[in-house]
Amino acid sequence: MSLRVAVRALAAVLRRPALWPTAFRQFVVLSPPRWWRSGARRPGPPPDYLRFRLVTQYGGDGSARGGRSAEPWDVVNYLAWCRDWRKTIRSHEG
Numbered sequence: 382m383s384l385r386v387a388v389r390a391l392a393a394v395l396r397r398p399a400l401w402p403t404a405f406r407q408f409v410v411l412s413p414p415r416w417w418r419s420g421a422r423r424p425g426p427p428p429d430y431l432r433f434r435l436v437t438q439y440g441g442d443g444s445a446r447g448g449r450s451a452e453p454w455d456v457v458n459y460l461a462w463c464r465d466w467r468k469t470i471r472s473h474e475g
Contacts, residue, residue, distance in 0.1 A: 390456035397457065403464040434459075 394404050412424035435441075435451060 386451055386453065390451075390453040393453040393457050394460065400457065400460045400464065403460045403467070407460065407463055 394400055408424070411426035411430065413419065413427060416424040438455070
């Protein structure tokens with residue numbers, strides 16, 4: 382995901398306070414354990430995971446050239462799905 386798309390996605394999520402807890406949870410869950418020790422400049426999902434998500438959503442090889450690239454609304458939809466999935470799981474457990 383390009384920096385431009387990441388900034389636009391962040392802005393889209395910031396406009397939806399109901400998704401903030403889910404966004405934080407996904408950010409933590411998808412960041413590698415002890416990411417700061419790896420020399421990475423920032424936490425976040427591993428590149429292989431992002432490539433997998435792009436391939437399964439858009440086809441191609443997961444690159445911007447191989448298929449569509451991610452859009453901010455994709456991130457919002459993904460977070461809404463994560464939130465709804467979590468609610469579904471909880472309602473079936475209780």
